Amino acid sequence: MTGPLVLEKQGSFFVGGRNVTSDTLSTLPAYAPSGTITVEQMYVRYQVPVAAGRPPVTLIHGCCLTGKTWETTPDGRMGWDEYFVRRGHPTYVVDQVSRGRSSADPSLVNSVKLGKTPVDKTPPIFAAGQEAAWAIFRFGTEYPKVHDGMRFPLAAKDEFYKQMVVDWIATMPTPNPTVKALSELSKKLDGTVLISHSQSGIYPFQTAALDTTGIAGIVSIEPGTCPAATGDLKPYMSIPIMVLWGDYVETSSRWAPRLKACREFAEALTKAGGRIDHVVLPDLGIKGNSHMLMQDDNSLEIADRLVAWIEKNVKAKKN
Amino acid sequence: MTGPLVLEKQGSFFVGGRNVTSDTLSTLPAYAPSGTITVEQMYVRYQVPVAAGRPPVTLIHGCCLTGKTWETTPDGRMGWDEYFVRRGHPTYVVDQVSRGRSSADPSLVNSVKLGKTPVDKTPPIFAAGQEAAWAIFRFGTEYPKVHDGMRFPLAAKDEFYKQMVVDWIATMPTPNPTVKALSELSKKLDGTVLISHSQSGIYPFQTAALDTTGIAGIVSIEPGTCPAATGDLKPYMSIPIMVLWGDYVETSSRWAPRLKACREFAEALTKAGGRIDHVVLPDLGIKGNSHMLMQDDNSLEIADRLVAWIEKNVKAKKN
Numbered sequence: 001m002t003g004p005l006v007l008e009k010q011g012s013f014f015v016g017g018r019n020v021t022s023d024t025l026s027t028l029p030a031y032a033p034s035g036t037i038t039v040e041q042m043y044v045r046y047q048v049p050v051a052a053g054r055p056p057v058t059l060i061h062g063c064c065l066t067g068k069t070w071e072t073t074p075d076g077r078m079g080w081d082e083y084f085v086r087r088g089h090p091t092y093v094v095d096q097v098s099r100g101r102s103s104a105d106p107s108l109v110n111s112v113k114l115g116k117t118p119v120d121k122t123p124p125i126f127a128a129g130q131e132a133a134w135a136i137f138r139f140g141t142e143y144p145k146v147h148d149g150m151r152f153p154l155a156a157k158d159e160f161y162k163q164m165v166v167d168w169i170a171t172m173p174t175p176n177p178t179v180k181a182l183s184e185l186s187k188k189l190d191g192t193v194l195i196s197h198s199q200s201g202i203y204p205f206q207t208a209a210l211d212t213t214g215i216a217g218i219v220s221i222e223p224g225t226c227p228a229a230t231g232d233l234k235p236y237m238s239i240p241i242m243v244l245w246g247d248y249v250e251t252s253s254r255w256a257p258r259l260k261a262c263r264e265f266a267e268a269l270t271k272a273g274g275r276i277d278h279v280v281l282p283d284l285g286i287k288g289n290s291h292m293l294m295q296d297d298n299s300l301e302i303a304d305r306l307v308a309w310i311e312k313n314v315k316a317k318k319n
Numbered sequence: 320m321t322g323p324l325v326l327e328k329q330g331s332f333f334v335g336g337r338n339v340t341s342d343t344l345s346t347l348p349a350y351a352p353s354g355t356i357t358v359e360q361m362y363v364r365y366q367v368p369v370a371a372g373r374p375p376v377t378l379i380h381g382c383c384l385t386g387k388t389w390e391t392t393p394d395g396r397m398g399w400d401e402y403f404v405r406r407g408h409p410t411y412v413v414d415q416v417s418r419g420r421s422s423a424d425p426s427l428v429n430s431v432k433l434g435k436t437p438v439d440k441t442p443p444i445f446a447a448g449q450e451a452a453w454a455i456f457r458f459g460t461e462y463p464k465v466h467d468g469m470r471f472p473l474a475a476k477d478e479f480y481k482q483m484v485v486d487w488i489a490t491m492p493t494p495n496p497t498v499k500a501l502s503e504l505s506k507k508l509d510g511t512v513l514i515s516h517s518q519s520g521i522y523p524f525q526t527a528a529l530d531t532t533g534i535a536g537i538v539s540i541e542p543g544t545c546p547a548a549t550g551d552l553k554p555y556m557s558i559p560i561m562v563l564w565g566d567y568v569e570t571s572s573r574w575a576p577r578l579k580a581c582r583e584f585a586e587a588l589t590k591a592g593g594r595i596d597h598v599v600l601p602d603l604g605i606k607g608n609s610h611m612l613m614q615d616d617n618s619l620e621i622a623d624r625l626v627a628w629i630e631k632n633v634k635a636k637k638n
Contacts, residue, residue, distance in 0.1 A: 004369050007324040010401065011391035014481040019449075026445035028489055035448015041481040043387065050323050066420045068362065072330035082329065101385045101419045103484040106444040109428055113441035122432035122441075125425040126345035129354015162333040162360040165422040170347055 001086050001300075010047040015188065016097070016181035017041030024110035033110075040172075042181035043067070043101040046092045047085045054088040054307075055216050055316045056189045060182070062198025062224075064128040064167045066100030067093040069197065073295045074156035074163075080294050080303050087307045092185065092192065096169070096200065097178045104168040123171040130161050137291040138248050138255065147248050149288035151296035160295070169199070179206045186214030193217035193310055198291065199224045209235040217314040219306055222246065222255070222291055226262035233272050240313035241269070241276040242306070246289030246296070249280070255291075275313065320405050320619075329366040334507065335416065335500035336360030343429035352429075359491075361500035362386070362420040366400070367409040373626075374535050374635045375409040375508045379501070381517025381543075383447040383486045385419030386412040388516065392614045393475035393482075399613050399622050406626045411504065411511065415488070415519060416497045423487040442490040449480050456610040457567045457574065466567050468607035470615035479614070488518070498525045505533030512536035512629055517610065518543045528554040536633040538625055541565060541574070541610055545581035552591050559632035560588070560595040561625070565608030565615070568599065574610075594632065598624075 023034040045067065059080060061069040070093050071079040084091040098104040104125075111117040128136070134143035139152055146154065153160075169176065182203055186192050193216050194204035201223020208215050209232075218241045220226070226243065227236065243262050249255045259280070266278035281289050281302075289296050296302070342353040364386065378399060380388040389412050390398040403410040417423040423444075430436040447455070453462035458471055465473065472479075488495065501522055505511050512535050513523035520542020527534050528551075537560045539545070545562065546555065562581050568574045578599070585597035600608050600621075608615050615621070 005326040005329065007326070010324065011395075011398070012387060013391060013395070014478060017477075017481050019480075022446075022448075025448050027443050028445055031445050032448050032451040035450045035452075037446045037448060037483065038477070038480045045390070068331060068420050071364070072332060076330075076332075079330070095420070101387050101414070101482075101484065103446070103481075106446050106485045109441060109444055112431065113438060113443070115438065119432060119434065119438055122428060124346050124432070125428055126347055126350050127341075127356045127422070127425050129341075129344050129351050129356060131354045132351040133354075158336075158357070159333060161338075161357045162336050162422075163420075164356065165420065166425045 005082065005086065006050050007085070008048045008050045008052065012043065012045040014041040014043055015184045016177060020105065022107040024107045024114060024116065027110050027113055037105065039103060039105045040097050040177035041102055042097050042178060042185070043095040044092050044185060046090065047081070048090040049085045049088055052088055052090050053316060055310060055314050056090040056092060056192040057084050057310070058092040058094065058182070058185060058189070058192045058194050060094055060194065060196040060200040060203060061096065062200050064164045066095045066163070066165055068163045070294060073153065073299065074159035075153035078300065080299065083300055083303050084307070089307070092189065097176065097181060098168040098172055100165060104171065108171070123168070125166055125168050125171065127166050128164060133164070135252070136254060138246070138252055139290055141251070150290065151288040151298055152290040152292055153295065153297060175206055176203070179203050179210060182207045183210050188214070190214055191216040193219060193314055195219040195221065195306070196223065197221045197294070201225060202227070205236065208239055212238060215239055217241070217310060219244065221293055223262060224258060226265040229261070229264040229268040233269055233274065236269055237272065237274045241274070242309055243276065243278045244293070245280045246291060246293050247282050247287050277309065320402070324401065324405065325369050326404070327367045327369045327371065331362065331364040333360040333362055334503045335496060339424065341426040343426045343433060343435065346429050346432055356424065358422060358424045359416050359496035360421060361416050361497060361504070362414040363411050363504060365409065365411045366404045368404045368407055371407055371409050372635060373407040374629060374633050375411060375511040376403050376629070377411040377413065377501070377504060377508070377511045377513050379413055379513065379515040379519040379522060380415065381519050383483045385414045385482070385484055387482045389613055392472060392618065393478035394472035397619065399618065402619055402622050403626070408626070411508065416495065416500060417487040417491055419484060423490065427490070442487070444485055444487050444490065446485050447483060452483070455573060457565070457571055458609055460570070469609065470607040470617055471609040471611055472614065472616060494525055495522070498522050498529060501526045502529050507533070509533055510535040512538060512633055514538040514540065514625070515542065516540045516613070520544060521546070524555065527558055531557060534558055536560070536629060538563065540612055542581060543577060545584040548580070548583040548587035552588050552593060555588055556591065556593045560593070561628055562595070562597045563612070564599045565610060565612050566601050566606050596628065
């Protein structure tokens with residue numbers, strides 16, 4: 001796991017996207033106001049190890065972040081993007097639609113600037129502040145308190161904060177176009193495990209509800225939302241699923257209700273005959289994990305658990 | 320060049336960045352309006368081949384684009400990001416400050432939305448329309464005409480358009496913080512060739528004017544601006560420099576004056592005793608290159624020229 005990394009291939013591409021025309025693309029003399037742009041495409045970067053053999057995984061970041069989430073940790077350790085490759089998985093890392101390298105549409109902002117749209121219709125783009133993010137990422141109950149036993153590398157928190165980006169998600173239609181793009185990607189990969197995090201937690205489920213084709217498994221890490229326990233469970237019956245939680249969840253007013261709802265979903269799905277593992281790490285004696293499991297000091301041990309779970313539950317297609 | 324890719328290491332990190340506080344980070348109930356965010360950091364992804372031996376190169380994209388510029392071409396061929404690695408160069412790909420994975424600051428947009436800032440102060444963010452971009456990227460004289468012998472893979476133009484992102488550059492202070500970040504990166508790498516493109520063309524020169532430490536060479540591909548021929552040439556005297564142009568430049572009202580100004584700079588620098596190669600590919604019999612040289616069908620031949628130029632002109636540090 002520490003020698004040279006040997007890749008069969010690597011690259012990047014987009015899935016999804018549609019063209020829109022606008023007459024407020026720009027208010028600058030150097031750039032034409034009118035024209036066509038492509039929006040709602042999703043950036044995907046991938047690496048395929050030699051002698052892969054294991055199913056492709058797709059890593060989907062959460063709120064206010066990009067695919068950087070899965071790369072080198074803030075304190076400089078190997079990210080899951082590389083580790084899954086080293087463990088034999090072709091690995092796909094996306095930037096959600098309208099985040100990072102997946103573009104957003106500035107037309108409405110410019111329309112406001114030009115007086116063509118009322119000010120209160122300015123699109124609600126936002127940046128998550130570090131102080132509020134502190135509790136959301138569960139570094140502590142509130143900024144700047146630190147949970148006992150915290151495994152997130154807080155000495156490198158400044159590098160983590162640099163990962164946070166302006167977020168256009170509230171300007172997106174419902175369902176979020178990332179879902180459709182993930183469906184397209186799953187079909188293209190012909191069997192991938194969708195690994196989501198936090199705000200993207202519901203996306204693999206929504207993708208399955210759209211079409212299960214190409215979805216070999218779902219790992220939802222600390223999802224913001226699980227499907228309703230009382231809803232239509234049929235889309236999830238044929239897919240191996242894991243929902244995974246770190247520590248300090250039960251005492252978080254934000255996260256405890258989400259864990260509860262996911263547990264209810266897992267119980268309902270199990271009862272209906274589905275295959276789902278609802279894992280709360282402290283129940284296994286693994287303590288101290290923040291919301292950013294993939295960057296905590298035991299991140300690779302957690303990745304090992306996912307690799308083992310995939311090995312056990314997800315069949316790789318013969319190539 | 321087509322077998323498995325063997326990497327000594329890879330990863331990503333940020334350079335630069337400063338904290339700002341704001342009370343208009345968000346207008347959404349779910350995210351606090353007040354707090355601290357980090358801005359002006361620059362995202363850097365890198366790959367180091369085994370037995371590198373050659374100097375690190377830093378690839379800096381142009382207007383309305385991100386580091387994706389240098390990755391897989393729109394028609395699916397290997398990008399310069401991988402090719403330079405295969406030729407023995409540790410390769411660093413950045414997203415300019417306020418573009419892609421390097422965040423921008425939405426505070427002013429929200430301040431307008433909340434009525435705290437006059438509408439005409441809305442930040443001038445923009446997207447370049449495809450029709451106008453057509454002539455800027457020199458696919459033809461005007462949309463949808465195509466230059467004879469065009470080497471850009473226009474059959475895959477839709478994939479190229481997906482690379483274009485919303486651009487916050489006009490909201491940045493002067494000089495653009497990317498320059499300071501490039502300086503920090505150059506020092507960290509202890510000798511890198513800064514390879515810029517188009518809108519970023521002037522940045523390596525501005526970086527050198529700030530501090531030449533760590534700048535082993537400059538390759539400016541179709542720069543939007545060169546340093547003034549009549550200005551202070553001292554910062555550029557000790558650095559090997561190449562300015563590179565594709566085809567159809569002389570007949571472009573946008574690009575011809577820029578080529579002329581760069582040629583004058585090159586002549587002035589040569590006269591003063593500097594080392595600069597001002598290369599216009601058609602003068603060497605290489606025709607049909609668009610502004611997006613690194614994605615044209617002869618992109619790897621052009622990369623080979625840069626590798627050879629670096630080999631000849633830039634000394635690698637002993638490791």
